[in-house]
Amino acid sequence: MAPSVVVAQDVAAPASKDHASFRELFVPACATTRNATMRVRRDGMVRAYCTVVDARGFAITKASEFDGATKIECELADGSRHVVRAGPVDAECDLLLLDLRGIVQGAKRELPAIRLEAEANASPNVEVGNFVACVGRDPEPFSVGVISLLPYTRIERGMARARLPLPFKEESRSACVGRVDESPFARTGLQEGDVIESVDARAVSSARSFHRAIRRKTPGQRVTLEVRRGVELFEIEVEVEGRVDRSGRRDPQQSLWGRLSQVRFGFPEVLQHDAVIDPYECGGPVVGLDGRFLGVNIARVGRVETHALPASLVRERARRLIERMKVQPAKKDSEKGSKSDKTR
Amino acid sequence: MHVLCGGAKIPRISARLVSMSRVWSRSTLRAVAACLPSWLLLVLLPGVAPRASVAQSASRVAIGDLAALAAKFEVPIARCEQILSGALPRGRNELSMLQARIREVHAIASRATVTIGGAAGVLVEGGYVLTAGHVTERAGKRVGMRTSDGSWLSGITLGGSEETDTGLVRVVTDSMPESCRVLGIRDSAELDRGAYVLMLGFPGSRRTEGPPLRFGRVLRNPSRGYLETDCRMCSGDSGGPLVDLTGRVVGINSRITRDLAKNMHVATATYLREWEDLVASQWTGGRGARAFLGVETRAGQDGTRIVRVVEGSAAERAGLRADDLILAIDRRSLEGGASLPSLLGGYRPGRSVLLRLVRGDETIEVRVRLGARDN
Numbered sequence: 001m002a003p004s005v006v007v008a009q010d011v012a013a014p015a016s017k018d019h020a021s022f023r024e025l026f027v028p029a030c031a032t033t034r035n036a037t038m039r040v041r042r043d044g045m046v047r048a049y050c051t052v053v054d055a056r057g058f059a060i061t062k063a064s065e066f067d068g069a070t071k072i073e074c075e076l077a078d079g080s081r082h083v084v085r086a087g088p089v090d091a092e093c094d095l096l097l098l099d100l101r102g103i104v105q106g107a108k109r110e111l112p113a114i115r116l117e118a119e120a121n122a123s124p125n126v127e128v129g130n131f132v133a134c135v136g137r138d139p140e141p142f143s144v145g146v147i148s149l150l151p152y153t154r155i156e157r158g159m160a161r162a163r164l165p166l167p168f169k170e171e172s173r174s175a176c177v178g179r180v181d182e183s184p185f186a187r188t189g190l191q192e193g194d195v196i197e198s199v200d201a202r203a204v205s206s207a208r209s210f211h212r213a214i215r216r217k218t219p220g221q222r223v224t225l226e227v228r229r230g231v232e233l234f235e236i237e238v239e240v241e242g243r244v245d246r247s248g249r250r251d252p253q254q255s256l257w258g259r260l261s262q263v264r265f266g267f268p269e270v271l272q273h274d275a276v277i278d279p280y281e282c283g284g285p286v287v288g289l290d291g292r293f294l295g296v297n298i299a300r301v302g303r304v305e306t307h308a309l310p311a312s313l314v315r316e317r318a319r320r321l322i323e324r325m326k327v328q329p330a331k332k333d334s335e336k337g338s339k340s341d342k343t344r
Numbered sequence: 345m346h347v348l349c350g351g352a353k354i355p356r357i358s359a360r361l362v363s364m365s366r367v368w369s370r371s372t373l374r375a376v377a378a379c380l381p382s383w384l385l386l387v388l389l390p391g392v393a394p395r396a397s398v399a400q401s402a403s404r405v406a407i408g409d410l411a412a413l414a415a416k417f418e419v420p421i422a423r424c425e426q427i428l429s430g431a432l433p434r435g436r437n438e439l440s441m442l443q444a445r446i447r448e449v450h451a452i453a454s455r456a457t458v459t460i461g462g463a464a465g466v467l468v469e470g471g472y473v474l475t476a477g478h479v480t481e482r483a484g485k486r487v488g489m490r491t492s493d494g495s496w497l498s499g500i501t502l503g504g505s506e507e508t509d510t511g512l513v514r515v516v517t518d519s520m521p522e523s524c525r526v527l528g529i530r531d532s533a534e535l536d537r538g539a540y541v542l543m544l545g546f547p548g549s550r551r552t553e554g555p556p557l558r559f560g561r562v563l564r565n566p567s568r569g570y571l572e573t574d575c576r577m578c579s580g581d582s583g584g585p586l587v588d589l590t591g592r593v594v595g596i597n598s599r600i601t602r603d604l605a606k607n608m609h610v611a612t613a614t615y616l617r618e619w620e621d622l623v624a625s626q627w628t629g630g631r632g633a634r635a636f637l638g639v640e641t642r643a644g645q646d647g648t649r650i651v652r653v654v655e656g657s658a659a660e661r662a663g664l665r666a667d668d669l670i671l672a673i674d675r676r677s678l679e680g681g682a683s684l685p686s687l688l689g690g691y692r693p694g695r696s697v698l699l700r701l702v703r704g705d706e707t708i709e710v711r712v713r714l715g716a717r718d719n
Contacts, residue, residue, distance in 0.1 A: 129449075149556050149557070304581075
């Protein structure tokens with residue numbers, strides 16, 4: 001076997017499309033959208049970008065990077081960090097709404113946002129071969145590429161399909177466990193009649209939503225199931241199954257793929273492009289050559305693919321998340337201003 | 345149908361459809377296995393005079409009208425040509441021109457890309473499909489190829505090389521589906537570093553989205569060996585085309601390493617150099633030309649004992665004798681029962697290796713120039 005090699009993707013050759021000289025061509029395209037893009041930190045570590053979708057103080061980011069986070073901070077253009085509140089999650093799209101209203105109140109002015117409504121009227125120029133620029137905090141995009149395929153719907157790639165074939169009661173509306181005594185799940189301690197409430201803190205309401213939640217995991221990953229048995233509520237940990245080579249090699253190509261996002265399957269619709277991004281660079285906007293908003297990077301899927309949620313989908317889901325936020329108003333609305341404390 | 349290459353006239357073979365399911369499953373397995381990672385970076389090619397006639401005859405094919413593009417984006421034609429061959433665009437108009445050109449070329453190239461088993465290939469002029477050697481594997485095999493519109497073409501594999509990874513298929517289906525396009529071949533030696541290139545990946549088996557497009561630039565273009573770009577590839581993309589912005593094939597996807605910037609394509613210069621052999625179904629390298637020492641051996645704990653020396657073999661020429669005990673090849677020890685054939689498998693015919701062996705009471709070193717095993 002070859003010796004292990006560190007993946008080197010940040011040192012681009014001068015002739016490469018990843019080199020700054022080529023990326024700088026897209027500075028004008030990123031000019032406006034860049035202001036609506038922020039770094040998001042989880043407990044101090046940079047985990048994603050967020051895209052401000054509403055000037056009153058709402059942004060979206062990649063939800064799974066913040067599962068169980070205790071402190072989420074947004075980094076403004078001046079480098080200051082502000083603690084923000086996590087809002088509702090769109091599990092299907094892996095989107096988390098961030099409540100930045102504290103920042104807006106503190107600064108006493110609205111945030112620059114992606115104009116979702118304006119984009120709705122003008123259909124963005126999405127064609128295979130069109131340039132895409134991944135907008136970050138620098139004037140030039142941190143990565144550029146082209147649209148590889150038109151937006152499409154594909155539930156998962158067969159190669160890494162994660163599954164957990166728990167038997168469920170068909171007649172039940174909730175995720176009610178059926179007979180397990182003869183299945184490999186008997187050892188997990190689950191009993192017939194147990195109801196699965198959540199998978200890794202993400203609520204599931206039916207067998208279907210349970211399977212959907214599992215599908216976003218990676219084979220071999222351990223997940224925590226919250227189980228209700230009568231009045232009792234407890235947690236168990238199980239390993240997600242899938243096509244994993246048990247010889248320890250796992251996917252032989254995995255090492256050739258670079259670092260991938262944990263949650264990278266099951267989105268309702270994706271725009272595939274070939275700009276190389278790090279898993280922690282998801283959540284930010286993708287723009288075309290004309291500067292128009294094309295979507296939000298949602299997952300690094302393979303050596304060759306990055307998936308973005310198309311603009312139309314982002315628009316619809318972001319609007320829904322904001323509505324959900326307003327329906328369940330914050331517990332202490334008046335205190336929100338003080339919540340955003342500068343930590344730097 | 346006559347193909348002008350070295351005056352050879354290729355008779356057309358009548359189409360006979362083969363059982364697709366059989367071809368599919370077998371070739372899929374093989375292609376997937378063949379696409380497994382390789383860390384082989386460069387291979388020296390045998391010295392054959394380059395041939396340019398094929399490329400010249402193909403260069404007539406051009407996509408779109410450069411003048412129209414130049415006028416639309418108000419960029420002088422000379423400047424357009426510079427950009428298409430790798431100059432950095434200046435300003436929005438030039439970048440838009442580049443983008444428009446990428447779309448034009450993609451529209452054609454995606455319709456020339458076909459699925460072969462679990463890999464890809466590209467239809468080129470003359471009724472051929474260029475693909476990788478590790479996709480076709482040997483000459484004279486029937487293959488089914490799925491075109492961009494979902495119809496099937498039947499083909500027969502011609503020559504190839506395991507060393508340079510060239511592979512060629514002749515299309516034997518009579519009529520080409522209307523939506524299919526055929527690309528010309530450009531000699532990759534004409535490409536400059538930094539030239540913009542498009543790569544078409546695995547078109548998929550049942551998916552209808554077509555081959556995914558990846559954009560990049562030429563990073564290395566050695567006169568011999570693989571063309572390297574930053575068009576990222578993964579398994580399944582093997583055999584797919586690398587196309588320049590004149591819309592001609594300049595390379596065929598071959599292999600990758602862990603470095604995301606190391607994506608290697610068989611240069612068309614290699615195809616053109618080997619063209620006569622490829623068309624004549626000559627298969628070079630691989631099992632037929634694995635390094636051959638010419639000894640029968642018995643492996644033991646203290647080394648590998650020669651039982652018999654094959655007449656006329658490399659071993660005989662180097663003076664190896666029966667009863668010699670081989671201790672090491674090029675300092676790689678054979679003690680502890682290591683297998684001689686597996687160590688030799690890593691060498692190419694013609695390589696010279698240093699054997700350390702025990703003859704009688706003395707330990708000697710013998711240099712052997714390895715031969716090739718006949719098929």
